[in-house]
Amino acid sequence: GDSVTQMEGPVTLSEEAFLTINCTYTATGYPSLFWYVQYPGEGLQLLLKATKADDKGSNKGFEATYRKETTSFHLEKGSVQVSDSAVYFCALRGRTGNQFYFGTGTSLTVIP
């Protein structure tokens, strides 16, 4: 069945460091891929998405490219800030059917 595997955390970085959070998926066909962010005490918010191969999703300095050949959707940011401290979830939704499949989340802490 469909599934998402993402890098285990927690991840701790200094401000202005480069961030990569790995995400790979297993799915039938060509799913849509999403990154969500969860700030402490809040619900999940969509950070970015990509709906077909080679698409790049971007938002707030974060980027992720849909790589069909490696079934990956790694999240990157060139220079993290303290305000980026949160839990990040990779997710997919298949082309047919309605369910979403989430990774287990990666906790990021950015220290000044």
Next chain:
Amino acid sequence: NAGVTQTPKFQVLKTGQSMTLQCAQDMNHEYMSWYRQDPGMGLRLIHYSVGAGITDQGEVPNGYNVSRSTTEDFPLRLLSAAPSQTSVYFCASSYSSSGGSNEQYFGPGTRLTVT
């Protein structure tokens, strides 16, 4: 738009009590779902609905009931609370899959403690 709203924000129950977690959305979304979030476990799907009158089980449905009498509302009922149901519960909604591209919108969550 208020988006997805959930009530209550916090709740403490005693073992064996029942209660209903409320969820409503004002975006005319067909698809609604309930997740629980536990430390180290990510999000686990409890129940979902693809439209009024249609519900189905997710990964962890035992101990929970749902109904969907309107497009807007999707309440989650705990029939007889157990300490294992202590968790944070999120409701989410989206347009139904149109090539799968539609994202989910999440509510702020209900933090439930069962003693």
